[in-house]
Amino acid sequence: MAAAGPAGRRILVVDGDPDTGESLMAQLRRYGHEPVGAKQGGAALRAHQDTEMVLLDLELPDLDGLEVCRGIRAVSHVPIIIVTGRESELDCVLGLQAGADDYVTKPYGMRELMARIEAVLRRARPQQPAAGRHLRHGRLHIDVASRRVTVGGTEVALTRKEFDLLCQLASHPDTVIPRKQLLQRVWGDSWSRRTVDTHVSSLRGKLGGSGWVVTVRGVGFKLGHA
Numbered sequence: 396m397a398a399a400g401p402a403g404r405r406i407l408v409v410d411g412d413p414d415t416g417e418s419l420m421a422q423l424r425r426y427g428h429e430p431v432g433a434k435q436g437g438a439a440l441r442a443h444q445d446t447e448m449v450l451l452d453l454e455l456p457d458l459d460g461l462e463v464c465r466g467i468r469a470v471s472h473v474p475i476i477i478v479t480g481r482e483s484e485l486d487c488v489l490g491l492q493a494g495a496d497d498y499v500t501k502p503y504g505m506r507e508l509m510a511r512i513e514a515v516l517r518r519a520r521p522q523q524p525a526a527g528r529h530l531r532h533g534r535l536h537i538d539v540a541s542r543r544v545t546v547g548g549t550e551v552a553l554t555r556k557e558f559d560l561l562c563q564l565a566s567h568p569d570t571v572i573p574r575k576q577l578l579q580r581v582w583g584d585s586w587s588r589r590t591v592d593t594h595v596s597s598l599r600g601k602l603g604g605s606g607w608v609v610t611v612r613g614v615g616f617k618l619g620h621a
Contacts, residue, residue, distance in 0.1 A: 403427040404516065407446040409439040409463065410478075411455045419450065419478075422505050436463040443467050448516065453479040453490070461493045468494025472582050474519045476511060478503070530565040533620050535607070537565055546602055556581060557598050560591070564608065564618040573615040591616075 406423055408430050410416035420430035431446065433439040436458030443449050449467060453460030464475055477490040482500040490498045496515045499508055530537040534547040542558050544551045553561065559581045563572060577591055595616060599605045604621030611617060 403429055404447040405429045405431065405445065406448045406450060406512075407431055407433060407439065407443055408450050409433045409436070409455070409460075410450075410452040411435070412452075415452075426509055436460065436466075439463050440466050443471060443473055446473060448512065449473055449475045450478050450512075451475055451495070453477060453481050453486070461489055464490065464493040464495055472519075474515045476508075476515060478508070530562070532565055532568050532618060535565070535602070537562060551601050551603075553598070553601060557594055557601070560594050561598060561602075564616060568618045571611045571614050571617045575615075577615065 406428050408416050408420050408423070410419065410432070411434055413434060416432050416434065420432055423430040431442065433442050434456070436455045439449070439451065439455075440463060451460055451464060455463065460477065460479065464477065467473065467475060475495045476497045476499060477495045478499045478501065479486070479490075480501045487498045487500075496519070497511050499511060528538065528540045530539065536545045537543075539562060542555075544553055544558065544561065560577065563577060563580055574591055582590060595608050595610075599608050602608075602621065606619045606621035609617050609619040
């Protein structure tokens with residue numbers, strides 16, 4: 396029987412061998428995850444945006460796995476674990492340099508892989524606000540536990556990162572949070588400068604007013620009113 400693992404995640408399994416890929420996805424389902432498959436690197440480059448982790452083989456029929464890893468990392472912070480038959484130290488170093496968070500060689504034990512998945516997800520998890528399970532700021536109400544946001548009683552649909560960003564601001568409503576600090580708390584160690592600007596713009600639109608997130612030029616952002 397499968398041991399209990401972390402909360403189920405949507406995991407992209409990229410493997411050029413259909414049998415190996417299907418076997419791994421079946422194992423992931425046993426551990427409560429929601430795997431999706433890609434047999435080619437090109438498909439992986441299109442599919443990773445809707446997943447929370449990528450398990451990437453390096454032997455693919457169309458692209459080298461290292462190229463796929465670099466391509467994903469260039470546009471996304473999604474955790475990547477390379478799962479491959481290439482077992483030399485150089486291959487491992489190249490994989491990590493390409494942006495992978497971990498490197499597992501075949502054959503591997505499923506318990507080991509699950510432990511590595513959990514460890515990588517734990518490192519990638521953004522800091523959650525230390526405030527209570529409910530955050531209120533004027534007409535804005537955030538239920539942290541259910542990740543539900545309402546403005547004036549009307550529910551607002553936010554993406555995972557938009558919600559995390561809003562929680563960080565709402566947890567310190569009278570404080571200007573530096574841009575770099577927001578990026579590190581919400582997105583981890585890998586980010587680009589435009590990431591926070593794009594999400595702030597989207598958040599303002601969804602909340603119904605630019606006043607909800609105030610830009611303090613040269614410093615960062617703070618929660619406002621609208």
